[in-house]
Amino acid sequence: MTTVTAEATKTCPHCTRDLPVSAFALRKRGGESRQAWCRDCINVTRREAYARRNR
Numbered sequence: 001m002t003t004v005t006a007e008a009t010k011t012c013p014h015c016t017r018d019l020p021v022s023a024f025a026l027r028k029r030g031g032e033s034r035q036a037w038c039r040d041c042i043n044v045t046r047r048e049a050y051a052r053r054n055r
């Protein structure tokens, strides 16, 4: 049996995981470019930045 996972992957430099490109949010500007970090990392850092600002 062959596993056909043709989906391209990308390594997140923050958590160093290999994730499908769909795990990376698209940038609103810049056409095809995606965020460098995966959604998980972006969510975490966003939450931290928000918490810091509201301290």
Ligand SMILES: [Zn+2]
Pocket (backbone or CB within 6 Å): 012, 013, 014, 015, 016, 017, 037, 038, 039, 040, 041
């Ligand atoms: Zn990540």
